[in-house]
Amino acid sequence: MPHRWICCLLLACLIPLDALAQARTPLVxxxxxxxxxxxxxxxxxxxxxxxxxxxxxxxxxLEVDRRARxxxxxxxxxxxxxxxxxxxxxxxxxxxxxxxxxxRRWPQWAKWRNEVFGFxxxxxxxxxxxxxxxxxxxxxxxxxxxxxxxxxxxxxxGRVTTYSPGRSGxxxxxxxxxxxxxxxxxxxxxxxxxxxxxxxxxTQAMLDGxxxxxxxxxxxxxxxxAMHWAQTHPEVIxxxxxxxxxxxxxxxxxxxxxxxxxxxxxxxxxxxxVEGQRILAGSTxxxxxxxxxxGPYTAQRLRDQVGERLYPIPINASLLAFxxxxxxxxxxxxxxxxxxxxxx
Numbered sequence: 485m486p487h488r489w490i491c492c493l494l495l496a497c498l499i500p501l502d503a504l505a506q507a508r509t510p511l512v513x514x515x516x517x518x519x520x521x522x523x524x525x526x527x528x529x530x531x532x533x534x535x536x537x538x539x540x541x542x543x544x545x546l547e548v549d550r551r552a553r554x555x556x557x558x559x560x561x562x563x564x565x566x567x568x569x570x571x572x573x574x575x576x577x578x579x580x581x582x583x584x585x586x587x588r589r590w591p592q593w594a595k596w597r598n599e600v601f602g603f604x605x606x607x608x609x610x611x612x613x614x615x616x617x618x619x620x621x622x623x624x625x626x627x628x629x630x631x632x633x634x635x636x637x638x639x640x641x642g643r644v645t646t647y648s649p650g651r652s653g654x655x656x657x658x659x660x661x662x663x664x665x666x667x668x669x670x671x672x673x674x675x676x677x678x679x680x681x682x683x684x685x686x687t688q689a690m691l692d693g694x695x696x697x698x699x700x701x702x703x704x705x706x707x708x709x710a711m712h713w714a715q716t717h718p719e720v721i722x723x724x725x726x727x728x729x730x731x732x733x734x735x736x737x738x739x740x741x742x743x744x745x746x747x748x749x750x751x752x753x754x755x756x757x758v759e760g761q762r763i764l765a766g767s768t769x770x771x772x773x774x775x776x777x778x779g780p781y782t783a784q785r786l787r788d789q790v791g792e793r794l795y796p797i798p799i800n801a802s803l804l805a806f807x808x809x810x811x812x813x814x815x816x817x818x819x820x821x822x823x824x825x826x827x828x
Contacts, residue, residue: 586756595799603773609725634678640701641679647704691709733799758777761777765779
């Protein structure tokens with residue numbers, strides 16, 4: 485072995501491992517997306533970019549939004565399912581554009597000014613526990629849910645769960661969309677209130693309660709988490725509503741003040757790449773967006789199953805109205821009045 489290689493090996497042995505890690509470019513991703521669900525994609529990114537040290541933080545939608553606005557140094561990449569908040573931050577100038585072939589060919593309906601991108605296509609679902617089936621026909625539509633809440637109110641009292649719109653950005657967004665599409669939405673809210681619904685901050689808390697038997701039915705859960713959970717928890721059944729099904733997208737942007745912009749752009753570009761989308765479609769229940777991607781979890785396959793009753797939340801200026809303080813106050817005032825459970 486040449487002398488210089490022996491010297492290099494000896495030197496490498498003397499360099500602490502943490503020093504070698506520090507030589508890699510750090511990348512901080514603040515995300516409202518469970519690491520366990522997106523793990524296959526993160527692992528593929530780390531294999532593709534071994535020179536980037538990924539620091540992925542899974543937090544609530546409201547905490548991710550706060551960090552994007554307030555924390556310095558800023559995160560490199562911001563990912564959230566709270567679509568109005570994401571668009572509002574981009575509209576305020578907190579994002580920088582991504583100029584790449586993947587970004588340019590990304591579907592227009594799933595991006596905004598090449599600055600923020602919806603990279604998943606996740607249905608919003610109803611989840612019920614098998615106990616429910618022994619007492620009533622499980623709900624397949626929003627109208628069915630209203631019916632069982634009114635006809636089996638005592639049996640379901642305290643056994644129903646949904647998001648807290650006051651503590652969850654995605655929950656608030658989903659209810660706003662329900663109010664837009666369903667003329668009987670407020671009747672459903674009143675029926676949940678009469679059944680003493682339990683309001684949770686996230687889908688995982690609802691799934692935990694369903695598995696433990698505290699809840700028998702959950703409304704407006706994120707389909708990606710619910711489908712992932714149901715794979716190992718046969719006691720819960722996931723139902724995509726058959727009258728209409730909302731679809732939300734995780735939205736990602738490179739922060740304007742990203743300390744490591746090149747690594748950040750590489751990460752978002754990977755989310756939009758054919759390889760990244762294939763991983764979403766084949767190894768996660770997050771549902772890919774690209775039409776050419778094939779797999780069990782794709783937007784096209786979901787459209788084939790649900791058809792015209794699939795209502796994606798659009799990435800356009802209409803989202804900005806949802807974060808208007810006056811509109812939010814009016815919505816929360818009626819929510820509190822109908823559900824009779826005080827929300828912040």
